[in-house]
Amino acid sequence: MAATWGVLVTFALVTFVLFQTTGAACPKGCLCQPTTTHPFLVTCTGGNIMNIPSNLPPNITSLTLTSTGITEVRATDLKGLTRLTRLLLPSNKISTIESGALDDLAHLEFFDISGNALTALPSGLFKNCPILMQLNMGSNQISTLSESDLSGLTHLEFLDLGDNQITSIGARVFQDLDNLNRLGLSGNNLTDLDSTLFEYTPKLFSLDLSDNQITKISKSLFSNAKHLNQIVLSNNMISMIEDGAFEASNLNTLNIQLNNNQLTSITKNTFKTGGKEGISSLTLNDNKIATIEAGSFDHAKFLRTLDLSHNELTTVPAGLMSESVSLSLVSFEFNKLQSFPKGVFGTTTRVETLNLANNQLTEVGDGALDVYYLQEVDLSYNMLSEISFSGLKNVQTISLNNNKLKAPPTGLSDAAFLMTLDLYDNDMDEIPAHAFEGLERLSRLNLANTLNVNGTLNAQAFCNLPSLQSLVLDEDHLQSVPSEALNCLSNLTSLTLSYNQIKNITTDFGKSANLSALFLKGNGVSMVPTNMLMSYVNLSRIDMSSNLITHLSSNSFPNTKLTTLVLDGNRISFIESGAFVGLSSLETVNLANNQASYLPGNIFSGFKNLSKVSLDNNPWACDCLMKDFARWLNMSDPMLEIEVECRSPSKYFGKKLRDLDVDELTCDDCKPQTSAPKIDQSGGQVQGTVGKDTVLTCNVTACPQAEIFWTIPQSPGVELSKYSYQYNKFRVNYEDGSLTVADTMASDAGEYHCKALNGLGSDSKDVQLTVM
Secondary structure (H helix, E strand, O other): OHHHHHHHHHHHHHHHHHHHHOOOOOOOOEEEEOOOOOOOEEEEEEOOOOOOOOOOOOOOOEEEEEEEOOOEEOOOOOOOOOOOOEEEOOOOOOOEEOOOOOOOOOOOOEEEOOOOOOOOOOOOOOOOOOOOOEEEOOOOOOOEEOOOOOOOOOOOOEEEOOOOOOOEEOOOOOOOOOOOOEEEOOOOOOOOOOOOOOOOOOOOOEEEOOOOOOOEEOOOOOOOOOOOOEEEOOOOOOOEEOOOOOOOOOOOOEEEEOOOOOOOEEOOOOOOOOOOOOEEEEEOOOOOOOEEOOOOOOOOOOOOEEEOOOOOOOOOOOOOEOOOOOEEEEEOOOOOOOEEOOOOEOOOOEEEEEEOOOOOOOEEOOOOOOOEOOOEEEOOOOOOOOOEOOOOOOOOEEEOOOOOOOOOOEOHHHOOOOOEEEOOOOOEEEEOOOOOOOOOOOOEEEOOOOEEEEEEEOOOOOOOOOOOOEEEOOOOOOOOOOHHHHOOOOOOOEEEOOOOOOOOOOOOOOOOOOOOEEEOOOOOOOOOOHHHHOOOOOOOEEEOOOOOOOEEOOOOOOOOOOOEEEOOOOOOOEEOOOOOOOOOOOOEEEOOOOOOOOOOOOOOOOOOOOOEEEOOOOOEEOOHHHHHHHHHHHHOOOOOEOOOEEEEOHHHOOOEHHHOOHHHOOOOOOOOOOEEEEEOOOOOEEEEOOOOOEEEOOOEEEEOOOEEEEEEOOEEEEEEOOOOOOOOOEEEOOOOOOEEEOOOOHHHOEEEEEEEEEOOEEEEEEEEEEEO
16 A cells, blocks of 8 residues: 555656646646646636637646637647647537647547537548547537548547537548447438448447438448447438348347337338347337338347337237247337237247237237236226236236226236236226235235225235235225225235225224334324224324314324324314324424414424424414423424414414514413313203204313314214314304204214313313204
8 A cells, every 4th residue: 555655656746847847837727637547637617718728738648628718729729739638628619620720639539529619620620630539529510521521530439429410411421430339420400311321330339310300211321330239210200211221230239219200110121130139129119100010020039128109009910029039128008009919929938028008908818918927017098897817927017007997807816926916097896805816925906096986895805915015095985994804914014095985993904013104195084093003003104184183182193103194184273282292203294284273382392303394384373372382492403394384363473483582472362361171061961853953062261262172972983173064964163162963863862072172271071962
């Protein structure tokens, strides 16, 4: 290590001495430094540099000028820089290079003039640059290339002319470039290519002609480019490819990109090549291909990728890929296929991924998907009403969402390696018992919006799925938690029951002790199912947003590993002290878009991992009851994202709680003093009459005003408040908190419970209703 350090120090000192002996100072706005590859390297940048510096050290080997105000390279600017091997002038404003500007640069190997404003090159610019290997002239305004522009560049290997305005290229422009292997001509205005254009580039390996206006590929265009490995022709207007156009290529790994063109058909000679194994990757998406001749890919025995998506195919000929033995991806997505027959693939064909999504398929032939090593098949967004997967022994992922399936697919028992099954957005009448039997490796099952409005979920539907970890049952018209069906799943970690019609939760979520994520968004739940959550000690995320929850009681969430709690868009008007007690791992809480006006002072105390609390769009009352919370807020971690915007009293409307002095938080309406809720206990026995409305009173004395909640005997898991607009049968009066039982029936008899809370305390009352 010491020896190495000594060599570096010696190198730096020698370089410094050599630099000083030239008598040159580093030009203003430039950095002059030695590197291990370039003993004298100069880099200049800045809009105030208007010309190439005149006092450059003559022994520099690398010069970079970028993002300057330079507009021209004069004939004298680079005089005497005979050791220069690298000249980089990208992203300036150069529109002119004078003739003879590079005459002294006999050792130049790399020249970058990209991102400027050149419209043409002076004649003989590179006549004294015989060993130039890389030339980048991309992103200029060059419109034509003459036969002398690149003359003499016999060592050139890389040439980029992309993103110019070239409309034509002379037939002999590349005549001296017999070592060229990479050529970029993308983003120009080329329409026709001379059939002999690449006659002089026998070593050409990669060619990019994308984003032009080319209309035709002639048979002889690539006839002398026998080593082409990649041809990029995407985003042109090609409507015709002459048969045999790619036949000259001798390589077996040819990659052709022809996406976004105007092709309408493919014949069996369109992509024939001279190599024994043929094309390896063919991209044909976003054309207008309506027909493919049988045998079109017989020459591509080792074709790996075939993309025919976004075309106009109505049929796929049998045997189309019978000779291709090693396909990794085949895509027919976004065509007009109505059926997919057996025999498209051969008996020895190996396909890893098959995409048939977004067609008009009503039928998939028996055995059509029985392809060796098929691991992923996408049939989503079709019109299938039934399908069998018999024979798919290696498949790992199946997507059948957005079809018209009336029942789960048959033949799934063959798919012993299936891990992901998407069946969402179908129209099933039933998910029967043991519908997924044999899928012992299935870990993810999506059945969202799968059942129709009258559909049923059998209690034994999920039995024999020992590996299932994620189950999605969104939008399945469920009236309650399907506990019996969930009892079969012992390793479930994520359960989604969002956007159903679940109003009260009186049963658990199955027997999986591993449940870590529970999604109940968009139901009609009005009470947190505390008792039902008790046994799930590994829950880390609960989403009960967009429900009808009215308030959070103490110990609402007995899940000590909870990190994320989402409760926005409910009707929560009161949060009791201790609502989140014990949740030491809590990181984010979302209580936005509720009806809460008060927060206990200790509600978020002691949560060391808390990073974000969303409280916006609540009617927060910045009064005396919020003093304790305001004190906590002022002392909270400044990195914690939390904000309380006052809605009342009117003098503080729109202000932030943290901006108010704690002593300014008063309850001016409470004279002579504030008080905890006290309920008048009279009227505990009420007699109603069948067919008439019955009013149950809950007269409360409290200041500030208390929030009143009712529970009803008919639904133990339902709680009502003045914000519970969803019930026509039961209504809580907005002013006095009384409960009206509309059109009283004999079944309405029972014990009703009223509870009143404010930040100072609570009181409760039972009301017994009898009906005559």
